[in-house]
Amino acid sequence: MTSIRERNKELILRAASEEFADKGFAATKTSDIAAKAGLPKPNVYYYFKSKENLYREVLESIVEPLLAASQPFNQGGQPADVLRAYIRSKIRISRDLAYASKVFASEIMHGAPHLSAEQTAQLNEQAKHNISCIQAWIDQGLMAKVDPHHLLFSIWAATQTYADFDWQISIVTGKAKLDDADYEAAAETIIRMVIGGCEVSEGSVKPVKVVG
């Protein structure tokens, strides 16, 4: 059953995501969140106690999806398949959870002052695991010798940029909003650079060779 409570909390959370993403934590006014949600300001405090609490709920809503995106690394499989699936998941997050994604990015940029130590640790553990997976592939000769850290940083950056810097992307592409084909092209470009650039093994076919 969707009580008034649940409906209002949802309205506030949605409004807060947008406001925090657009302006950042400090520049966002709770009165603006309330106005965007179509509710009086004290309701915001009634449901969420404080601005910081509300912010944390928005922020933490993205952590689980981010961890879930690393599933391909946890399940194992051919390097190229894992990387492709990972990149597509990350792009999907940028597209479908754009606001929370941006809030997360802003938070990380400023040293994650609001993220719980536990969640920071979880994300860090997952990153370490992904890096050791990539290192193992390299050791097995399944891909070129690149530094796994830097490869991961590039994948994060290239996929997140579609949420974080959407304004710039709109300007340069001349499109107010990217459509499905644009996101598909983005994913393919990144996949090409990662799989091709790092000469990642496809598994079933023989490793790609480059001739001069």
Add this chain to the structure above:
Amino acid sequence: MTSIRERNKELILRAASEEFADKGFAATKTSDIAAKAGLPKPNVYYYFKSKENLYREVLESIVEPLLAASQPFNQGGQPADVLRAYIRSKIRISRDLAYASKVFASEIMHGAPHLSAEQTAQLNEQAKHNISCIQAWIDQGLMAKVDPHHLLFSIWAATQTYADFDWQISIVTGKAKLDDADYEAAAETIIRMVIGGCEVSEGSVKPVKVVG
């Protein structure tokens, strides 16, 4: 001659860069900037008139270096050489102008409310030019058919991430600060993905071919 005026302005600008980069515009207190500069707060207002003015000076200090980084595209040359030089310039900016770089990123994330229309236009023009260069190379068969927009977004993201998300990079690498070798490895990883992944012609040697 370096008058007290110039020295103080410089102290304030430097302190402001760090504070704005660390906390963002809204969360930064002018009293903290003054304290970090070792000067009384009214000096900040005496030299810069307002917080916003000071912020704009920090912000705009990065525009020229950013435009200069695109020089390789303006000078022409072999595709691989141009892209390599461009990527190295962008990485250098992330390393040497980390604070201003981060302020710029934060600004773009929030829709560039403080950037002048003129500078926005300049940066956009340069981006458009770089994109048409890449498109021309593709049309001439000098590189694979990738969408130049997405290629450029990936390069921007992958290079800027070292300034913008330095906190995350420190955590994952376990290093408080990256050294020259780390930046070199970063540049090489990105160059490999771009040149290799997009099969960019080296010019002197024949175009790379991939065989299954």
Add this chain to the structure above:
DNA sequence: GTCTATAAGCCGATAGAC
């Protein structure tokens, strides 16, 4: 030119009526 001391206003938070 420099700095102490203060004004002015904004915004997070809540008391208390309904």
Add this chain to the structure above:
DNA sequence: GTCTATCGGCTTATAGAC
């Protein structure tokens, strides 16, 4: 549970002494 009306603290900005 909901909302009007208001408080209180914090921060930008400056007046005015030196």
